[in-house]
Amino acid sequence: MIKEITPVVIKGRSIGGEKPQVCVPLVGKTEEELLREAEVIADIKPDLVEWRIDFFDDVEDIEKVIKVLEKIHNILSSYPMIFTCRAIEEGGYKEIDQSKRINLIQAVIATKLVDLVDIELINGADLIKEVLQQAHENHVKVIVSNHDFRKTPSKETIVERLVKAQEYGADIAKIAVMPTNERDVLTLLEATLEVKEKAANIPLITMSMSGKGVISRIAGGIFGSAVTFAAGKEASAPGQIAISRLRQAIDILYASL
Numbered sequence: 001m002i003k004e005i006t007p008v009v010i011k012g013r014s015i016g017g018e019k020p021q022v023c024v025p026l027v028g029k030t031e032e033e034l035l036r037e038a039e040v041i042a043d044i045k046p047d048l049v050e051w052r053i054d055f056f057d058d059v060e061d062i063e064k065v066i067k068v069l070e071k072i073h074n075i076l077s078s079y080p081m082i083f084t085c086r087a088i089e090e091g092g093y094k095e096i097d098q099s100k101r102i103n104l105i106q107a108v109i110a111t112k113l114v115d116l117v118d119i120e121l122i123n124g125a126d127l128i129k130e131v132l133q134q135a136h137e138n139h140v141k142v143i144v145s146n147h148d149f150r151k152t153p154s155k156e157t158i159v160e161r162l163v164k165a166q167e168y169g170a171d172i173a174k175i176a177v178m179p180t181n182e183r184d185v186l187t188l189l190e191a192t193l194e195v196k197e198k199a200a201n202i203p204l205i206t207m208s209m210s211g212k213g214v215i216s217r218i219a220g221g222i223f224g225s226a227v228t229f230a231a232g233k234e235a236s237a238p239g240q241i242a243i244s245r246l247r248q249a250i251d252i253l254y255a256s257l
């Protein structure tokens with residue numbers, strides 16, 4: 001039996017709807033860089049924006065982060081915004097003390113200036129549930145994510161991690177893995193389709209990273225991935241391509257479906 005996925009709709013964008021949404025990251029290290037980047041992103045009109053705060057020089061200064069967030073929000077208020085402070089062991093830009101990372105995520109949720117936050121599955125059920133509860137009280141959605149920058153786990157492991165994120169109460173479950181060969185890309189796509197067909201009632205986001213995995217960023221929607229990440233001014237992970245080229249490729253695929 002095919003499970004029904006309920007889309008997450010934010011500011012008119014349907015995550016988990018007919019077509020994958022394209023998200024671009026903000027990866028500036030300084031306020032100046034970020035505001036310039038936000039202007040560029042406003043021009044290229046993605047569907048979603050992700051602020052990868054772990055790239056920011058003053059990431060540990062909560063007051064500064066919130067001041068910059070207000071300015072970014074002024075430029076990009078019409079776009080659903082994901083706030084991500086990626087843990088170093090999952091591909092984060094730099095080491096950030098775990099309790100500072102969680103305090104920051106919670107302080108940002110309380111501002112209600114972001115629409116989604118990303119928290120890694122490795123944080124465990126208790127912390128994830130605490131973040132989920134606070135997020136939902138503030139009308140913020142939660143992406144529970146997992147990343148492997150070294151390899152592609154087995155199909156069963158990918159399925160298990162996505163299902164676990166859903167069981168923890170995630171609004172969206174995400175996994176990004178690194179292929180070492182072409183078959184790994186198929187493994188990621190097959191796992192995505194299996195979760196979509198058999199288990200998911202929330203949207204999934206999956207990708208096989210690097211050049212080898214680029215087909216998953218273009219065609220992942222067909223197998224069940226609701227969001228694909230493209231480079232805006234800069235990329236936040238290996239394999240992201242320019243948004244204009246990604247959109248063209250997606251349009252070609254979807255015109256034939």
Ligand SMILES: O=C1C[C@@](O)(C(=O)O)C[C@@H](O)[C@@H]1O
Binds near residue numbers: 052174207240
């Ligand atoms: O988790 C993801 C996916 C990603 O790693 C990618 O491969 O596109 C990019 C990250 O910025 C984002 O948080």
